[in-house]
Amino acid sequence: MKKDLLGIRELSAEDIQHVLDTASGFKGVLERDIKKVPTLRGKTMVNLFFEPSTRTRMSFELAGKRLSMDVANVSVPSSSVVKGESLLDTIRTMEAYGADIVVIRHASSGVPHLLSGSVAASIVNAGDGFNEHPTQALLDLFTIRQHKGRLEGLTVAIVGDVAHSRVAKSNVYAMGKLGMTIRLIGPPTLIPSGVESLPGVEVYHTMEEGLPGADVVMQLRIQKERQEGGFFPSIHEYADLYILNSRRLAMARPDAIVMHPGPLNRGVEISSDVADGERSVILDQVQNGVAVRMAVLYLLAGGWVSSGTSGQQEELASSA
């Protein structure tokens, strides 16, 4: 039985499949007229965000509300925490308010891990530093499975700032566990050394080398401030080298799908015709995010009993 979702690293392949299977049930709920089930009525979720976020926070909030949870959002600028209340005091306060699940985002890696040991409430990592963003990887996998019908054996190209991307990290761990091939494509300054030693990982520095044969192309968001860090000379050159446009997409498999965790830098890492094109599944990712997060909340609140029982599916259906 699991208390927290801190990262993909702590999950087994069976755990991951179990979340995806559970999410399938909730996707059905979201397609109904009344997109709400009473499953977690009376439970309380707090979104504790130390970093600004619109999408992830909203996705968690909707997931909680669709499960009839009471949801509170707390945004804390990191700077004020440093000066005042300690992280541990903050989380204990949330628990004292009756939070059953606390969803945490923080700019420093390991904060969810630090806090999980101090409270009985379940902790869900909604992104910590450069470490992990597990629910994003889960929704990415869910979306890939939806379009490809399978996961094992697929080749996924992840393009861009891998070094500073928790999304890439969680996907690398998840895809490695599920027998997928991960091609990390980016400038050597943005690919951490040693990453090629992780299961399933191959490293390329050009799109021309990395894209051929890819079933999925996932573009990462590039942060403009990396330019000041000397990681690349200009956004212009970065776009020249790593933008996904229709010419480059043609190098991947003809049925390759295009993904992006958002928000998009159009014209920098992705061209508009590709982002809005028929092979883009970017909006599916957004929709699936709610279903996957519902599954995570449901499993943590109900007790994460080992993998893949059909009983849970039935229970879901009846509660709906």
Place this chain on the structure above:
Amino acid sequence: MKKTYLIRNGRVVDPGSGVDGLFNILVASGRIDDVLPPEQEVPQTDEIVDATGCYVLPGLVDLHTHLREPGFEYKETIASGTRAAVNGGFTAVCCMPNTRPINDEPAITRYIQKKADTDGACCVYPIGAITRGQAGESLTEMGGLVEAGCVGFSDDGKPVMSSLIMRRALEYSQIFKVPIISHAEDATLSGRGVMNEGITAVQLGLRGIPNASEDVMVARDIALSELTGGRLHIAHVSTEGSVRLIRDAKKRGVRVTAETCPHYFTLTEKETLGYNTAAKVNPPLRTDRDVQAVREGLADGTFDAIATDHAPHHREEKAAAFDDAPPGISGLETAVGLCLGLVHDGTISLARLVEMMSLNPCRIINIPVRSIQKGAEANLVIVDPATVWTVDPLTFVSRGRNTPFEGRHLKGRPVFTFVSGEAFACQ
């Protein structure tokens, strides 16, 4: 009137005076009154300390301690830090200047000296800052600082990034025949790094500090020492590359000495897994390869000294995100146990350990060597080499309980420390 002591039947090891054997030691009026073979009759004393099965060594001297006072008394004070030192077998410590205010003016040095006189449990030798405010821009008034009691200079905690300022420091300090102690780190390469760069950092999502960050500065400072003839001491060496550079420099006759710390010959970056802030230290814990290289450097004489880099922090400060926790390990009270490990596993001899923890530190900062001979001031430590004990930070005398060695079983520990003829029982 100080008590008189008989330290009976211990194995006295003092390479400085060429002694290694069983002796009875008489202590009176703060001095070693006599060193006698066990068969010889001994006079009556106030107290008898049975040292059977124990080593009796010259008092240990730590080249690298953070006493935190003035300014950070919540982490450590001169009183608590020197008591921790004595509890760990040390009879003298060099305190680093990164206090608040920074020890960059004679008045601060005098304050530390005065506090050490009233509150201190052992000798305190202040290290002054190389540059004003440790800002790396202009030299401190080294003459005044030496006169006030500083025995060396360091901007420890921060590198002197300007090669020119470092050159000037290595030149100017020669007037006073004191060492420049280099915190060898290229701040631009370290950036906002918090642990060793490599796959472990990638897996934790933490920013890394590459070995090259240390290596390039060690290489630079050796070159500047060669250029100027200045006395260079490299602090807390952690990398394979530094060991190689120092070894080569010594072969060429460069006036460089070097220290490493117990954690760099014992632990690797794996200690940080789980975001263990107790293992956050600067320079960071490295890899097996570096640990091995450091141990080779200890064995072949590349290193002159083992220092603790005792860096106490408050519990609340370490109970933070890994990025935000301050680097440092409270090291005074685990040093002897960890260093004896090097003797137990045959890496170095006991005599060499005594050289690195007592004699050479004295030589590096030009203070009288601690020795066990008739007439010498009674600064010595009795070490039980055999008892296995478990590190429990709650028993530390230091206010800093931040140690990655918690729960570790160590073989050997100090049992009595004599400071100027006064005996302290170690806990």
